[in-house]
Amino acid sequence: MKRTHRCAEVTAADVGHDITVMGWVQKRRDLGALLFIALRDRSGILQVVVNSETHAELHEKAVQVRSEFVVAVRGKLANRDASAVNANMETGTVELVAEEFRILSKSETPPFHIEDNSSANDVLRLKHRFLDLRRPDMQRNLMLRHRLAKCARDHFHDAGFLEIETPMLTKSTPEGARDYLVPSRVQPGKFFALPQSPQLFKQLLMVGGFDRYMQITKCFRDEDLRADRQPEFTQIDLEMAFVDVDDVIGVNETFLRKAFKDVMGVDVPTPFKRLPYDQAMSRYGSDKPDTRFGLELCDCSDLAVSSGFQVFSGAVDAGGSVRAINAKGCGPKYSRKEIDALGDVAKTYKAKGLAWIVIDEAGFKSSFAKFLTEDVLAGFKARLGAEPGDLLLFVADKDDVVFDALGHLRLAIAAKTGLIRPGTWDLLWVTEFPLLERDGEEDRWVAKHHPFTSPMDEDLAYLESDPGKVRAKAYDIVLNGVEIGGGSIRIHDQELQQKMFRTIGFTEEQAQARFGFLLDAFRYGTPPHGGLAYGLDRLSMLMLGKDSIRDVIAFPKVQTAACLMTGAPDVVDDKQLDELHIRLSDVPLEAE
C-alpha cells in the first residue's frame, strides 16, 4: 500500500475516489457491527468507517486496533449523510469507507491522552516527548517554527546573504556566559568550548570577504534556565559589511514585516518605533519596554527632596531618585492586601519598600500620610496628573533599583488589570545602549554588549575620560516587552579596539591571548561591519502566544538542564574519562 493523501488534506474533489491514508488511531468507536476510527497524522484527523456486513474479514482485523496503533487504510472517500456531518471537524463532511486495512504497528496504551491542551504534567510529557510531539498543538508549534526559519532563509538569501556554517568546537572566551566545555582527547588538559554565539566567526567572515552572512545555528550557555532560556537555543545570526546602524535595521525591518505576513498573516508597519536606551529606562524602567500600554514612570526627585519625608529625600541625597507611576483608576480596584502584594513585587527587585497614595473624592489614603502636607500632596498630584480613583506608587532608591522595581510593577499592574490587548504586535528598537557598565564585583568597566561593539562617533572623545558616558552603536529589537534580538556595529579600527581593551582593563597580552586571532585578522583590512542575532525560539514562542520556549523546542531540557527523555546528562565509563585525561573530584558518589 502506498499513501496517497494526508488525513486532513483530502478535498471535495477526492470524494468518490480511491485513496490510501496512514496514521495513528486517535479514537476507536466500536458500535458492534460498525466501527469508526478517527485516524490522525500531522495534517489532522479523518474518520474511517469499517462495516462488518460488507467487509467481515476486514472488520475482524480492524476491531483489534487501539489508541495510537499505526494503520494503513485504503478505500473510497465518501460524503457523509447530512445527519452524520460533524461541523467541529475539518474533514467532518466526508469519511473513508475502508476496503483494505493493515495494522502497521501496535501501541501500548499511552501514558497520557494525545490531545490539545493536555492536562498531563510536564514530567510525564517530557519523559515521553515523542508522544507529546504528536499532540496537534506541538505539531502546529514546530510547523510555525519551520515556516519562520524558512522565511528567514528566503528573505536573507534574496537580500544577498550567504548561509555559512561556523564551528561548534571552538575556543573558550572570557566574559559573557559560562561556557560548555568539551575536553580534548588528543591534547591532554585542553578544552574546546561550545559557542555562546558565532560572534567572532561571523566577524572573521566579514574580514574573509563574504560581505553578507547568515546562519540559523545552535548556541550554548551554561547558565540557569528560565521559561525563556534553555542551555542550547537557536539564533538567526547575521552580519553585514560596509554598513551602519540604519542599514542593519532596514534589512531586518523588512525581514520582520515579511515574517509576520508570511507566518502569521499579520501586517506590521515599518519603520518600527525607536527608543534610545536612556528614554526606555526613564520612561519604562526597562531596556526592553512593553510599550503596548502606558503607566510610564515619572521623576519626582525634586518634589521628594523638599517633601520632608526622609526616605524620599535621603534617596535623592545619596545620588538616587524618587520615581512614581500613576495606576489610573486602580485606587478602588486594589485592596490593601493587593497593594502589599505590589510591594512584594518591588522588593523582589531590591526596592526597600513601596510608598503609595490612593486619591479619592474625599481626599487620600497613603502609606506615608503623616509626611504628606497639602503642598507636597498637591505637588505629586500635579506631577502625576492624578485624579480621584488613581493609585500612585513611589519607589525611592538608586536609579537602577528604582527603574527595575517600577519597570516590573508596571508589568504586574498591566497584567492584573488587563491593559494589554491580545493580538497586538508591538515591535520596537532600543538604541544607543551604554557601551560599558560597571562590574560591581570586580570594580572595573565591562562591555555591556561585547568588547567589539563600536562606540557612537559623537561619544568617542569620552572613551578614556568618562567611559560611563559613551553610548554604543548597539540595538535590540523588542517585541511585546521581550528582547527577541540584538546586535551592533563593530569596531573595525585597530587603534580604537586597543583603546577599548585598555578601558575594560585588558592588557595587550591578555587581549592577544584571548582574541588574538581576531585582532590578527583586523590587521589585514577590515571592512566596517555590523550585524544582529535573533532568538528563534523566543520569536516562535511569541508568535504562538506561548510563555515558554519549551513549547517550540522538540526536545527541551528541564530546569536542572536535564533531558527527562534521554536521561542526559549521565555518568560515563571510567575508560572514557581516562581517554580524556579527566579525573573526577568532589562528586558525591551515588549508591551503585
Place this chain on the structure above:
RNA sequence: GGCCCGGUAGCUCAGUUGGUUAGAGCGCUAGCCUGUCACGCUAGAGGUCGAGGGUUCGAGCCCCUUCCGGGUCGCCA
C-alpha cells in the same frame, strides 16, 4: 545558593479536626450494540498517598530531612 508553588490509581483531581476497608471522572480490560464523533449500556481490574525518619493508641493529613518538577531572584557580554 535564596524565596514561592506542586507531587494521592495509567491520567486529572477530591480527601472534613489525625480515626473503620483511600474515593470520583477519564482511561484500561471483557461482554452487548449498524451512524458514532466526549458514542451508549453492563461488569471488572487498577494504590509504595514521591522517598526516608519522627510525633501519636492511630498519619494521605502534623514535624524534620530528602528526591523530582514548575515559577522567580541571583546568573544570563
